[in-house]
Amino acid sequence: MWVSYDGNGQLAAIEQFLCKHEAMDKAKLHFTNLQPADLKRKMKAERLQRILAEGAVLNVEGGNWLIDFWGRKDVAGILLMPVTQHQLVHINESIRLKKKCQA
Numbered sequence: 404m405w406v407s408y409d410g411n412g413q414l415a416a417i418e419q420f421l422c423k424h425e426a427m428d429k430a431k432l433h434f435t436n437l438q439p440a441d442l443k444r445k446m447k448a449e450r451l452q453r454i455l456a457e458g459a460v461l462n463v464e465g466g467n468w469l470i471d472f473w474g475r476k477d478v479a480g481i482l483l484m485p486v487t488q489h490q491l492v493h494i495n496e497s498i499r500l501k502k503k504c505q506a
Contacts (some may be wrong), residue, residue, distance in 0.1 A: 423497060434482075442479035 451470050455462045460469050473481060 437478070442477065442482075444478050446473055446476060446478070446481065448474070 451474055454460050454473075455467075455470060460466060476484075
């Protein structure tokens with residue numbers, strides 16, 4: 404999560420904080436509606452293409468390994484992947500942002 408300091412950094416930090424919580428709420432709603440059969444469903448090619456189209460993963464030589472990896476997983480496999488250092492960095496950034504917003 405990036406926080407911009409464009410003269411009013413606190414406002415930008417709060418916007419980022421609210422955006423994160425909105426995404427969490429949507430994810431919770433989606434996960435609670437999953438059925439057992441949904442967990443066995445393979446990742447759809449259109450969704451993987453959307454990730455590339457939106458620039459979340461760069462479409463460069465050597466960069467598509469992540470899309471290939473996700474493409475071999477079913478929904479349960481994606482949800483049950485272990486936490487990596489990458490996610491921990493985002494959690495730590497969120498904690499720092501929360502403290503900053505509370506100050």
